[in-house]
Amino acid sequence: MSDSFHRMWADLAPVGRHPGSGGYRRYAWTGADTDCRAWFRAQAEARGLLCETDRNGNQWAWLGDRTAGDAVVTGSHLDSVPDGGAFDGPLGVVSSFAALDELRRRGARFTRPLAVANFGDEEGARFGLACVGSRLAAGQLTRQAAFALRDADGVSLPQAMEAAGHDPEAIGPDPERLAGIGAFVELHVEQGRALDLTGDAVGVASAIWPHGRWRFDFRGEANHAGTTRLADRRDPMLTYAETVLAARREAELAGAVATFGKVAVEPNGVNAIPSLVRGWLDSRAPDQAALDTVLAAVEQAARERAERDGTDVAVVRESFTPVVEFEHALRDEIGRILGGSVPVLGTGAGHDAGILSASVPTAMLFVRNPTGVSHSPAEYAAEDDCVAGVRALADVLEGLACG
Incomplete structure (x- = not known):
């Protein structure tokens, strides 16, 4: 499990990293974003997963019949804030592929479709609005409002998407896709020090602050x-x-x-x-x-x-x-799968899981951040804690998708 995680982490690490600041500049629909998307597709294809890009630019890597419904989805995002850290977003995507590798190593038998997702433009660094990909899919961002978004150079979102090879005319709500998802679980590095103070490597989210x-x-x-x-x-x-x-x-x-x-x-x-x-x-x-x-x-x-x-x-x-209360039934089920002693904590940071919660049962796992620093090159999670996060995510996915 750790070998799988480290190989992917090392492969992704150079993409979009600024040599001067040491931080990441993976902005939506830029060259670095294109490279991240290529990395995601390569990881999916290496595992025999069906990789597709939806109408809003979000990527999906499917195991099983994606049309069967009641799918279990995990993942996060790969874009960054200006000079952001390595863990915010990518930890969730890398851990999702590593968790699938771990389940296959265990010989898990899947009874529900499983997917790993990479949601586009989560940070909003280029166009000023966070979670654009998930907002569009959930119908929380209108086509008109999306088309009006501009970056600092005056480039519109449609122009940027078209330049990156994606058809902007296709964007809009994706209710059929979301209706086929039975649960979405997002793993993320904690953006605070609550877990460091309790001494736990992994926690479960209760809510996202308004x-x-x-x-x-x-x-x-x-x-x-x-x-x-x-x-x-x-x-x-x-x-x-x-x-x-x-x-x-x-x-x-x-x-x-x-x-x-x-x-x-x-x-x-x-x-x-x-x-x-x-x-x-x-x-x-x-x-x-x-x-x-x-x-x-x-x-x-x-x-x-x-x-x-x-x-x-x-x-x-x-x-x-507004405030997002993650579905209690799913949260409690995850707590049961993980042994019932995992700390439950709120967060002031927004996530794609929060946007999707209005349409899909969602939950989040947090991995300890010993300094609490995030949105900075100093953002950090220890190797053992990252592996513990992969193990916890694998346990959750096994409990949800293999039961």
Whole structure:
């Protein structure tokens, strides 16, 4: 089992890795993404699996009759955030193939179809919207909204898909495919330190916190940085700065998290007072009430500061995902398969499993992250824990697909 995992891990590791940062830049519908997709297809074909790409660019590797229904599906994604780590997404895909290898080694007899999936554009690094592939399949992203997505260079999602050899005219809901899935189990590196604190290698997800992304546009007046009196300035950077501090303050009060992680400035000159500062807020909380409280307080702080600065503020919600409670029956069954002593924990990170949960019974396994660092080249999981994750996933798949 460990040999299978390590061979695949070593083969995938160089793809999309930036030599300067050591992080990964596997963005949707780019050359690195194409290479990841080729790697997935090669792994599927090496195992005699039927590999197909659906209308939305998601990849599926099938064992058994995919039209029989009640299939058990596992997998994750292969794309990354800018300079992301090696484990977020790929650990789940590599572990899925390794778990299948382990089941074959055990001589498992499958009574349900099994598939490994690679969902496209999960991170949203290029077009700004997370889980595009699974959202499209689940009907949670309209064709019109998908066609309107643009990257930083102005390239539209359809243009990017077409350049990569995929027909954008085919995208849309895929209810028949999802109706044929009886369970989806996604393994993922934990994006936090809960398992490290409990001393467990593997855990089971209980829920995904409600989360969203909001764009704050702060508009002022461009002017000369050296000749404009402080009293005469309408500087949106001041408004933005106060809003960033307010986000941290209000999140701490509500037991939530809030981050301004992306900013764009116009005209973006060292010696120019900005005319526009655009900041993107990511906020997540244990429940909807806490999230609403944070957003309302941050927006109020922004508007109060804008009045003092003589600036204007507009807030646009770009994406939102409500709380996802993974199906209790499936979660409990997984707990039983794994011996009943596996810790159950919530997470503030979004996943394809969360998107699919509205259409398919879903569950998640987490593998210990000793530092809690994620979305960074420093992201890490120990070799023994990765192997423990493969073993746990194999046990779960055996219990679900071979029973």
